[in-house]
Amino acid sequence: MDTSPTDTLPPPARQPGRTRPGDRIFLGLSRGSGILLLALMAAIAVFLTVRAVHAISLDHGNFLTTYEWNANANPPVFGIAVLAYGTVVSSVIAMIIAVPVSVGIALFITHYAPRRLTTPLAYLIDLLAAVPSIVYGLWGALFLVPHLQGLNLWLNDYLGWTGVFHKSDPASAARSLFTVGVLLAIMIVPIITNVSREVFRQVPRAHEEAALALGATRWEVVRTAVLPFARSGIISASMLGLGRALGETMAVATVLSASPVLTLRLLDPAGGTFAQNIAAKFSEAGDFGRDALIASGLVLFVITLLVNGAARLIIARRREYSGAAA
Template identity: 75%
Template sequence: MTLLVIMAAIAAFLTYRAYLAISEDSVNFLTAFEWNPQGDPPAFGIGILAFGTVVSSVIAMVIAVPIAVGIALFVSHYAPRKLATPLSYVIDLLAAVPSIIYGLWGALFLVPYLDGLTRWLDQFFGWTVVFEMSNPGSPARSIFTVGILLAIMILPIITNVTREVFLQAPKMIEEAALALGATRWEVIRMSVLPFGRSGIISASMLGLGRALGETMAVATVLSPGFLFTWHLLDPGSGTFAQNIAAKFNEADEFGRDALIASGLVLFVITLLVNGAARLIIARRKEYSGANA
């Protein structure tokens, strides 16, 4: 009950401050591709921020989820105990690394390292809109790089939760399948993965929640800008959290209301993502119970 009251208070505060800003906005807040709350009249929209947030999170999920599931399977069902135990400790430690450390590592190591990859993608896949670079000599401070960094950040979270779910798979069923001549992969495919499907979804949603709201690491790596482009290798985009962190201190009262309005959208998106995950898990449990 206390958590619901706190959440309701946060939602009420965000909604009130957002209303003060949106009521004075001269453009469509949800679709406009500009950010100028100090203009006359004020004009600001979240189109670019929503695009950058969603695209970077999708890139992170596409990279992180398969790798995390593979690592979790290796640690829980393939690795010997002497190797699985230290690996689990390392994964736990990676999940506890502060965001700013990831950001500094990304800015000083990942960005220079990805320069070669982005040029290679532009050279061989530049005929696509996605991997075409407008300026091939520009540094790799793009949404694509942010997506890779976010994937590295959420990988330990998804791996930890998925590993624990896989370890709870019924041992009796696994042993029976092995006794009947099934290979280890057949046991995993027919028993462990179906059992852990809802856990994989919940772990992925936890990772997605961090990717959507990540601030310091994104602000450290991404070259800020307010230019919409389908070229994911070009700098100059932004995310909700990065835009708030970059502009909040220098904004006036109305500018902060505008930033809070964008924060309200991120708040709603996060609630919807977690609500959808809970619905999927609940329906999965209901289906499993009906077929038990």
């Protein structure tokens, strides 16, 4: 065997302070992409703010507390009280329903389902995530609204004493914020499930095997090894779903009977959301009316930023649960 000195020489050491051209190009592209994203966000914020300030300055109502939206009147009177309430309430209902269901589906696919069912179930979830929102809206108006009438009557009979589930007119259609929340929950379940499923797959196998070796049951493995590791990922998945719920337009506009009424009764056909109001009023709005709608869009923009910022703070404070090394 030929062992010449050249075969045993170590590779030449890279000089300190120098990087490869490919690394410099990748670093420049990554930095440029981040700066471009920040510039786009800033441009959107400036555009919304300029148009919103013009509309709010001519509003003869209180923009934050007025229930009515009549930007085409003379003088114009409009406010976001009903829209903000409807957007937040419908999104909260959707999250309360969707997050536990999505996490349960993701756990079943990754830890409980037989191998022959895992791929078809995952494929079905992917298909649900690809369904257009207008299709969900038509399905909600033609199928979900009639079939929720019985549930509404049941809630009114047994939980109506709370006031929240009291229905003023039991014979009215189920075109309410509660129905919107159920529909939004169905729409965001695939998003939260897909992200949670991928996070659960990243759990180190050694953690699960160690728990099993200590005599833990399958549920104890999930509770002590899987969920703590995936907690930050579940929060991120939930925020992605919440982002879609906050900005959903066509499905909400198809199902909800909007009215300038703010009520705690979730089963009454009243209320509205930012996105639904913009979609319904944009075609008939003049130049000033569009500025007023842009002002409401600015509020939705700020709410979305606050929600995502809060999610980032939660993840940062619970970094010990992320499973990643600091």
